[in-house]
Amino acid sequence: MxxxxxxxxxxxxxxxxxxxxxxxxxxxxxxxxxxxxxxxxxxxxxxxxxxxxxxxxxxxxxxxxGGPPVAPVDDVQVPWLAVSAAAGTGRAAEEERVIRTVALPAAMLRRLGVTAAQASMIQVAGDSMVPTLLDGDRLLVDRSDRRVPQAGALFVIRRDDGVAVKRLVPQGRQVAVISDNAAYPAQVCANGDVEVVGRARLLLREV
Missing domain, CATH: 1.10.260 (434 Repressor (Amino-terminal Domain))
Structure with missing residues (x-):
C-alpha cells in the first residue's frame, strides 16, 4: 500500500x-x-x-x-541515466548511474526498432539544438545504433571528455558536428575524434 x-x-x-x-x-x-x-x-x-x-x-x-502507478506488464522499464547531453559547447561526462526507470510501451520500442537492453533515457541541457531540442527535454537513446546515415541524424556523442547531443553528417573520412541553432557554428572532425554513444530515437517534452 x-x-x-x-x-x-x-x-x-x-x-x-x-x-x-x-x-x-x-x-x-x-x-x-x-x-x-x-x-x-x-x-x-x-x-x-x-x-x-x-x-x-x-x-x-x-x-x-503521488505519481502514476507502476507500469503495467506491457511496459518496459528503461533506465534514466544521471547524464545530461549538452546542447551547447559540451558537458563534462558524469557517472552513468541509473537515477530511476521510465516506463515506455513495449510496442512503441518495437516500432522504433529499439531493444530494451540497448535503450536509455537522458536529459538535454543547453540551447544549441533549438528549435529541435529544448533545455530539459528527455531523449530515448538507442545505444545499438551508432552508424551515421548519409542524410545525417541526431546522436549523443562523447568528445573531449564531454557528452553532447548533435546532428552528425558524414563527410568522407570526417563527420560534420552540427548544432541546429544557427548561433553555434558547425565543426568538422575526424571520425576518430567523435565517439558515438547512440542515436536519439524519441523526444519527450513537457507541454
Whole structure:
C-alpha cells in the first residue's frame, strides 16, 4: 500500500536529513511551499516537474509522491541515466548511474526498432539544438545504433571528455558536428575524434 504522498514526502525528507524548506528552495519556490503542501494540502497535487525533481533527489519512484502507478506488464522499464547531453559547447561526462526507470510501451520500442537492453533515457541541457531540442527535454537513446546515415541524424556523442547531443553528417573520412541553432557554428572532425554513444530515437517534452 502506498503512503499518502504528503506523509511520504515528510517521512522521506526526515529520513534523508533534509528540511522541507531546503527542498522548497531546490524547486525554486518560497521556503514555506512544501510545509503548506504537507500541512494544509496546498497545492492539492504537486506539478509533474516538481514531483519528478523531488523523486530524483530523494531516490524514490514518483508513485511514492503521488505519481502514476507502476507500469503495467506491457511496459518496459528503461533506465534514466544521471547524464545530461549538452546542447551547447559540451558537458563534462558524469557517472552513468541509473537515477530511476521510465516506463515506455513495449510496442512503441518495437516500432522504433529499439531493444530494451540497448535503450536509455537522458536529459538535454543547453540551447544549441533549438528549435529541435529544448533545455530539459528527455531523449530515448538507442545505444545499438551508432552508424551515421548519409542524410545525417541526431546522436549523443562523447568528445573531449564531454557528452553532447548533435546532428552528425558524414563527410568522407570526417563527420560534420552540427548544432541546429544557427548561433553555434558547425565543426568538422575526424571520425576518430567523435565517439558515438547512440542515436536519439524519441523526444519527450513537457507541454
Amino acid at each position: 502506498v503512503d499518502d504522498p504528503r506523509q511520504a514526502l515528510a517521512r522521506l525528507a526526515q529520513e534523508r536529513g533534509v528540511s522541507l524548506s531546503a527542498l522548497s528552495r531546490m524547486l525554486g519556490r518560497n521556503v514555506a511551499y512544501l510545509q503548506q503542501y504537507v500541512g494544509r494540502g496546498s497545492p492539492r497535487v504537486l506539478p509533474e516537474r516538481e514531483r519528478r525533481m523531488l523523486a530524483d533527489f530523494l531516490g524514490v519512484e514518483e508513485v511514492a509522491l
